[in-house]
Amino acid sequence: MHEIMLTIPSKAEYIMVVRLTLSGIAARCGFDFETIEDLKMAISEVFNLFNIEKISGQISIRFEIDKNCLGIEIDIPTDEINKNELAEVILKTLMDDVEFEKLQDKYIVRLKKYH
Template sequence: MATMYDKIELKIPAKPEFVSLGRLTVSGIASRSGFSFEAIEDLKIAISEAITNSVKHAFSEDDSGEIQITFCVYEDKLEVRVADEGKSFDAEKRKAEIGPYEEDTDADMLRVGGLGLFLIEALMDDVELQYDDGVSVVMTKYIEEKQVEGNAKIIST
């Protein structure tokens, strides 16, 4: 039996001024889905980082690219895919250039997009990078922490 979900799609120009539209959209969807305030804040930061990374790394200044954001709302989780059709980048190489994320560093001092992949991985329950005609970041957040622990137990036994 196929898993049922609602799918919402948003296409935005690959420009910094449209990052807030992604934040507002994920906030509305997550709120309606029953996520906690803290989880919604995590989702907003993660989607901001993913969109900002697409804007910064995928398109040159004169390129008028688009970013496709797909929200799949399941009963127990929200899956968000941020995809661009720009040039690909090596995520592991980029992480090595940035260096390790230090938890005691003041997060407010980090500029948006500076540690994007580290922040996304820290804030989301599951993160997957896919390289097709561009780069897709697929981020999953479960509605309840108990659900994540339950899934971990099922996989490990």
């Protein structure tokens, strides 16, 4: 398994950096164009659930590359989430596994896509 870490400022304009990084990693993993677009949409939906501009601190994204799947773990330093049923349905449709873990002062979002 390989791991790639990305840390971005909590500013909306850096979400594009995450999407581009994800696109490159997913292509390297052998996912097809349609699946890569689904992954990029899923990342955008995760960020839509949080008020990125109101977060102080940095957001960490960890990509876990395995021969069977691509795992994405997003560490968001906030205790507020925007409840959005449509975004959650989209995430569950696009990804194979979706998990939200609420810790004391942050959320950890875990996504997995299998080959």
